Amino acid sequence: MLYDKDIREPLFDFLEERHGKIRIIEEKQMGRSRADIVMVTEYAVYGIEIKSDADSYARLSRQVKDYDRFFDYNYVVVGSSHALHVEEKVPEWWGIITVEEIAGEVDFYLLREPGINKKVIWNKKLSLLWRPELVHIQELNQLPKYKQKSKIFVIDKIVEKVPPEQLGRQICSELFERDYNEIETMIREYKAGRT
CATH class of the missing domain: 3.40.1350.60 (Trna Endonuclease; Chain: A, domain 1)
Structure with missing residues (x-):
């Protein structure tokens, strides 16, 4: 077994x-x-x-x-x-x-073999990312910073403004680059930049 x-x-x-x-x-x-x-x-x-x-x-x-x-x-x-x-x-x-x-x-x-999942919800998929990773996607797509807005608001704006194929590659890139050793520093810097 x-x-x-x-x-x-x-x-x-x-x-x-x-x-x-x-x-x-x-x-x-x-x-x-x-x-x-x-x-x-x-x-x-x-x-x-x-x-x-x-x-x-x-x-x-x-x-x-x-x-x-x-x-x-x-x-x-x-x-x-x-x-x-x-x-x-x-x-x-x-x-x-x-x-x-x-x-x-x-x-x-x-x-x-798996087939493409047509039920994926882009907002849910984007929610897998940390807030600093979302900020990077906003920068890549020349979107406003929305510093005082919630994570959900930012995700909604990204989904609204970025074409799915492009967004899919960017999500993969962020997850590939994710550094668990640096996350505390990233989040601290992100929060310091919001105030």
Whole structure:
């Protein structure tokens, strides 16, 4: 039986082999759910839900709705105990990766490629960014600073003014460049600039 912790590291290698240059962000809050993995490529943001052999489908329908609001593409990664019924549990545009242990090694099989998620809500996708990252997108697109406005207001303005294809690339770029070691400094500087 494979557990979530057994799957993650080998999965990252599998995804990098398939997609090339990627950035992995783990355990990202989105709506009422938490994405197990957010994978960023140069052109898209993927949500990845892991259902190991030890997991159930109890929360999956709610998770699917949340993932579909935030990500361009979605995968579910399932242990062999779920492989027979997973296609009934996720929408047809979700990719499916099965995982099993063979001769002591974790082995992945791509059961179905993901299709573009047409349910993504750009405001939700942009909310994955930190406020200083949104400021950078405002600067790139010569938008007003809106220093005294809320994050939601700024997101609404960005979505209104920036073409989706351009915005999608900029979101990916911000997530690729994200530096968790510098965030405290970035936020302090951002707040100091607002006053």
